[in-house]
Structures are given as structure tokens and as C-alpha cells.
Amino acid sequence: MALYPPEPFRIKMVEPIQLINPEERELALVEAGFNPFKLKAQDVFIDLLTDSGTGAMSHFQWAALMQGDESYAGARSYQRLAQVMQEIFGFKFFVPTHQGRAAENILSSLMIKPGQYVPSNMHFDTTDANIRARGGRPTNLVINAAEDPTLHLPFKGNMDIQKLRNFINQVGADNIPLGMITITNNAGGGQPVSMENLRQVAETYRNHGIPFFIDACRFAENAYFIKMREPGYADKSTLEIAQEIFSLADGATMSAKKDAIVNIGGFLAMNDETLFQKASNELILREGFPTYGGLAGRDLDAIAVGLREGISEEYLAYRVGQTAYLAERLLENDIPILEPAGGHAVYLDAGRLYPHIPQSEFPGQALAIELYRVGAIRAIEIGSVMFAHPNPDTGEMEFPKLELVRLALPRRVYTQSHLDYVVETLIQIKQQREKARGYRFTYAPELLRHFSANFEPIQ
Numbered sequence: 058m059a060l061y062p063p064e065p066f067r068i069k070m071v072e073p074i075q076l077i078n079p080e081e082r083e084l085a086l087v088e089a090g091f092n093p094f095k096l097k098a099q100d101v102f103i104d105l106l107t108d109s110g111t112g113a114m115s116h117f118q119w120a121a122l123m124q125g126d127e128s129y130a131g132a133r134s135y136q137r138l139a140q141v142m143q144e145i146f147g148f149k150f151f152v153p154t155h156q157g158r159a160a161e162n163i164l165s166s167l168m169i170k171p172g173q174y175v176p177s178n179m180h181f182d183t184t185d186a187n188i189r190a191r192g193g194r195p196t197n198l199v200i201n202a203a204e205d206p207t208l209h210l211p212f213k214g215n216m217d218i219q220k221l222r223n224f225i226n227q228v229g230a231d232n233i234p235l236g237m238i239t240i241t242n243n244a245g246g247g248q249p250v251s252m253e254n255l256r257q258v259a260e261t262y263r264n265h266g267i268p269f270f271i272d273a274c275r276f277a278e279n280a281y282f283i284k285m286r287e288p289g290y291a292d293k294s295t296l297e298i299a300q301e302i303f304s305l306a307d308g309a310t311m312s313a314k315k316d317a318i319v320n321i322g323g324f325l326a327m328n329d330e331t332l333f334q335k336a337s338n339e340l341i342l343r344e345g346f347p348t349y350g351g352l353a354g355r356d357l358d359a360i361a362v363g364l365r366e367g368i369s370e371e372y373l374a375y376r377v378g379q380t381a382y383l384a385e386r387l388l389e390n391d392i393p394i395l396e397p398a399g400g401h402a403v404y405l406d407a408g409r410l411y412p413h414i415p416q417s418e419f420p421g422q423a424l425a426i427e428l429y430r431v432g433a434i435r436a437i438e439i440g441s442v443m444f445a446h447p448n449p450d451t452g453e454m455e456f457p458k459l460e461l462v463r464l465a466l467p468r469r470v471y472t473q474s475h476l477d478y479v480v481e482t483l484i485q486i487k488q489q490r491e492k493a494r495g496y497r498f499t500y501a502p503e504l505l506r507h508f509s510a511n512f513e514p515i516q
């Protein structure tokens with residue numbers, strides 16, 4: 058197969074994009090408080106803010122929308138989704154939710170008491186925040202190699218089993234209401250977790266009676282990496298690999314906005330009937346009846362079709378190839394990235410590009426701003442803006458190891474020439490790297506501050 062397989066689709070509907078001029082961009086940055094989340098979409102040329110909900114649906118998905126059954130209860134759309142859920146995930150129960158964080162909220166509200174711990178390889182921001190919002194303590198136990206940006210390992214998203222065992226012994230299984238793992242590891246470069254690691258994690262949790270939930274947002278990309286990289290899996294289909302993954306767990310949360318290639322939706326799945334009943338009641342109170350979970354019937358149909366498309370190997374080869382292409386071109390031009398390329402994104406290493414900006418002045422934020430300033434490209438910081446938190450015991454600020462900027466690739470949206478433009482922009486940014494300055498907050502909420510903070514440049 059080609060190193061970078063061409064798109065296994067052609068384009069039959071287009072959405073114009075515009076590059077506004079540098080003066081307009083400067084103004085837009087000031088108006089946005091130097092926070093890319095606050096930019097107007099029409100002022101962005103290439104939008105790599107997120108791969109969440111930004112994918113292009115297929116004509117099969119659009120056709121499925123037309124067949125949506127909008128019955129309040131027991132809709133056909135729900136049944137169609139339930140059938141696909143059974144086939145891929147195989148959990149006994151599930152409830153649809155409007156997106157991933159709603160599933161996280163319900164799970165956290167039902168399981169976590171203040172002071173309890175929830176280990177994972179790395180929690181992503183909303184999971185981390187939903188655990189904190191219940192007084193819980195999200196704990197990241199990824200392998201140390203994840204923090205070495207140039208080290209090539211096939212499964213850099215793996216959890217460190219020894220760290221996990223030590224952690225359980227240290228805080229006690231009674232203080233761990235559930236254990237998680239994120240596939241792929243979004244906070245750590247979109248890196249996959251191996252089947253062997255998943256098996257060991259499951260066994261460790263099981264030995265201590267800790268329910269195991271998978272954050273499954275990008276399970277299909279993870280399954281494809283297992284097929285490509287893990288001995289014994291080359292001849293298994295991505296569907297079979299996904300089935301094996303989920304057979305190891307007691308449940309999963311998923312934002313369907315990622316690997317199910319829809320614009321909205323998610324679910325919480327589990328095997329425990331009592332938990333399902335509680336989740337259903339919680340859903341009725343906050344999200345909607347358990348057969349629609351805050352979504353329209355047609356949304357459920359789009360998810361059902363999208364889940365199948367998302368695990369198609371032809372699609373995944375193209376998808377992972379596109380990310381690898383962007384990473385390779387950046388490396389050719391000596392632009393520091395977290396290696397190897399992840400599934401859904403390439404993560405720029407702002408710490409190495411801007412060694413003159415200290416962590417407390419947010420080198421990642423500075424780079425995200427330069428991307429917009431120079432190329433009208435939007436990306437997000439995954440560094441101290443997103444993940445520096447005061448230690449709950451000492452109050453002292455704890456900084457993440459890496460200061461990254463994520464170039465997330467929406468699914469089936471941008472072409473190779475769009476990516477070439479991104480590379481050219483970064484070459485220019487690198488040439489003027491000494492000019493970049495740090496930033497400070499002028500406003501920041503306590504939780505999930507990256508979404509709504511304002512900044513000013515430090516002169």
C-alpha cells in the first residue's frame with residue numbers, strides 16, 4: 058500500500074474558506090483575548106482546533122439522517138444504534154449522551170466521592186475536570202517514555218503497570234471507585250495503547266475489584282495501530298481488535314464526535330445493571346429519555362453508520378497516513394514535534410521551539426497565537442494553560458512535562474495541499490522564533506480555563 062494512501066473518497070460538496078489579511082488577523086487576536094477558542098470561525102483559514110465534531114459525514118450518513126425516527130421512546134434509530142453498539146463494543150447496556158463529557162459527568166456523579174482517586178494513562182481535559190468537579194483526584198500513570206518527545210515506541214500511550222500497582226497499594230483500592238484508560242492518549246500526543254497493556258491494566262484493576270472504564274473516543278485509530286504494530290494482530294480486522302479491547306473492560310465512555318465521525322453525540326456503556334439503572338435515571342433528569350439521551354433520533358442513525366465507517370481499514374489507513382504525512386514534512390524541516398505522529402493529530406513541541414519562553418509564560422499559547430498570526434491556522438495549546446493545576450494538598454502549581462500545540466486533523470476534511478500550507482506556515486514561524494514572547498492571563502476560571510481565558514502578551 059502507498060505510504061500515504063490517497064483519500065478513499067471524492068468530494069461532492071464544498072465549503073468555501075477564506076484567508077483574511079494580516080491586519081485583520083491582528084485585530085481578531087486582540088478581540089479574542091489571544092485565545093483561539095474566541096476567534097470567529099470565518100476568520101480562520103485552516104481550522105485544526107479539534108477533530109471533535111468537525112469531520113465530514115459521508116453520503117451514507119446524510120442519507121441515514123433522513124431516516125431518523127423521532128419517536129420519544131423506543132425509536133428505530135435507537136435500535137439501529139444499539140445493534141452496532143452490540144457488534145463493536147459488546148457491553149450489556151448503554152445510554153446515548155449528547156457528547157462525551159455528559160457521559161463522564163454521569164459516570165463521575167454516580168461513582169466518585171470526594172477525595173477518591175481515578176487513575177488512567179492520562180485523562181483528557183473534560184474527564185479530568187469532571188472528576189475534579191466531584192471532588193475526585195484524576196491521576197495520570199502513563200509510561201515515562203510518553204514524556205520523551207523524540208523517543209519512538211509503538212505504544213507510547215501505555216499505562217505503567219508498576220506505577221499502577223504501587224498507586225493502588227499506596228492509596229488503597231477502596232479509594233479508587235473506578236479505573237480508566239484513554240485510547241488513544243489525547244493528552245499525550247494521540248499515542249496508542251497496546252492490547253497487551255490493556256490486558257494487564259484490566260487484570261490489575263480486576264484483581265483489586267476496581268471497575269474498568271475505557272475512554273473510547275479514538276478506539277478505531279487505536280485498533281488500527283494495534284493491527285499495524287502489535288505482534289499477532291496483523292491478520293485480525295480492526296473490528297475484531299475493537300471487540301477484543303472492549304471485552305476487557307466493564308464499560309466505556311465515548312464522544313462519538315471523534316471516531317464515529319458525527320457532529321454531535323456520545324454514549325456511556327456498561328455491563329453492570331444497577332449502574333445502568335442509575336445512569337438511566339440520571340439521564341432522565343438531565344439529558345433525556347434513555348433511548349435518545351439528549352440527541353435527535355437522526356443523530357443516533359448518523360452515529361450508527363459513522364461507527365462502522367470509522368473502523369473501516371481503508372479509511373483508517375488514509376487517516377493515520379495523513380497524520381504521518383504532516384509529521385514527516387515537519388520533521389524534514391526540523392520543526393520539533395512529539396514523535397511518532399499520533400492518530401488524530403500532530404503535536405508541536407513548543408517547549409523546544411521556544412526555549413526562551415518559561416513554562417509559566419505559556420510557550421504553547423505563544424505558538425498557537427503565531428500559527429494564527431502567520432497563517433490564520435487555529436490550533437490548541439496542550440500544555441500549562443490546559444493542564445497546570447494547583448496540588449490539592451500543598452496548593453503549589455504543578456506543571457505538565459511537555460508544552461505542546463496540537464494540530465488536530467478533522468476527519469475527511471482537509472487535503473494534502475492544506476497540510477502543505479500548514480508546513481509552510483510553520484517554516485516561517487520557525488525562522489522568526491526568537492521574536493516570540495510569552496503570555497499571561499488577564500482572566501481565567503478555575504476549571505477548564507483554556508476554553509474561556511483571556512491573555513495579554515508579555516513585553
Ligand code: P71
Binds near residue numbers: 109159243311437
Ligand atoms: C478534543 C476534544 C474536545 C475538545 C476538548 C478541549 C478543547 C477543545 C475541544 C474531547 C474528549 C477527548 C477524550 C479523550 C473525552 C472528551 C470529551 N476532546 N475524552 O480532543 O478527547 O468529549 O468533547 O464530546 O465532550 O478536541 P466531548
